[in-house]
Amino acid sequence: MSKTSAGGTTVAKYTPDDLDRQIIAHLRADGRASLSKLSDALGVARGTVQNRLDRLLETGTLLGFTVRVREDYDVNTVHAVMMIEVVGKSTTQVIRRLRGMPEIYTLHTTNGNWDLVANIRAANLSEFDRILREVRMVDGVANSETSLLLSSV
Amino acid sequence: MSKTSAGGTTVAKYTPDDLDRQIIAHLRADGRASLSKLSDALGVARGTVQNRLDRLLETGTLLGFTVRVREDYDVNTVHAVMMIEVVGKSTTQVIRRLRGMPEIYTLHTTNGNWDLVANIRAANLSEFDRILREVRMVDGVANSETSLLLSSV
DNA sequence: AGTTCCACTGATCAAATCGCCCAATACGAT
């Protein structure tokens, strides 16, 4: 089994096979395709698709599902990058909590002074303010620094 | 009515309201969320979410759904976010210099402690190191702080 | 005021799908 160590804990890296890749390919085209449609299209049992998909998500090969939005949609939204410091060993819990916030659209671990880097997108400033409070209230978040992205240059 | 022409045919552009944006925000975090879950989360009737979503797709505000895949093709590239402080009034010159570096793929002005936020993507660590030096050598760059993005979580 | 129009609600309903279970089967590795 191929393994890679990150952050002290050992994470098993799953290597997708051909069926996995076909499932991913179909989901890339339609992320809301039902398991039944996928199993029909691929000619395998529904339970198989279900198991594969579960595993792909569990192993982190698939990070989740999202929606493709028209480009000019974002003009009136507030963008920011937030650096987060986490106390002790609570990184995993913090990540789980932050992942649940729809306004956080990318979340990376990092090195140096901070532990996490989050990209935030909010509908307006008051919404944005609410998100900041929410993040700072998360158990395990020790410190944070937020930079509003003003204009793309 | 705001209109835009694309491909020869005239398309009415739909302007999402607050509820639409909330739906989109939730779908961005979980593109497979059921209509029931969405209606629960937003406190509106299921039929409403269904109608809104239909319209968002029909008008092209939403292009479709997809899956977020672990970036394995990027497995050998180095990603980082760099916060930059600029001395005095030299922001414009600094921006012009940084814009010339292909490894900087997004560049935003910001508020607070820093003046610029740059996203950097390099082929490898030594390449990455070269970029960092280059940025710090730019006339007008007073200080910087770089966070390597380790893994997407 | 009265009327029209439209979106939202809450409710039904059948059909599809999901999540979970099971026993039987196929296949690869030891």
Added chain:
DNA sequence: ATCGTATTGGGCGATTTGATCAGTGGAACT
């Protein structure tokens, strides 16, 4: 040959979907 794992086909209840419908409320217009 045997063990372990994955797949299959099936069944089950619970959930979700797509499609209705009548009722409500608000905004715009006469």
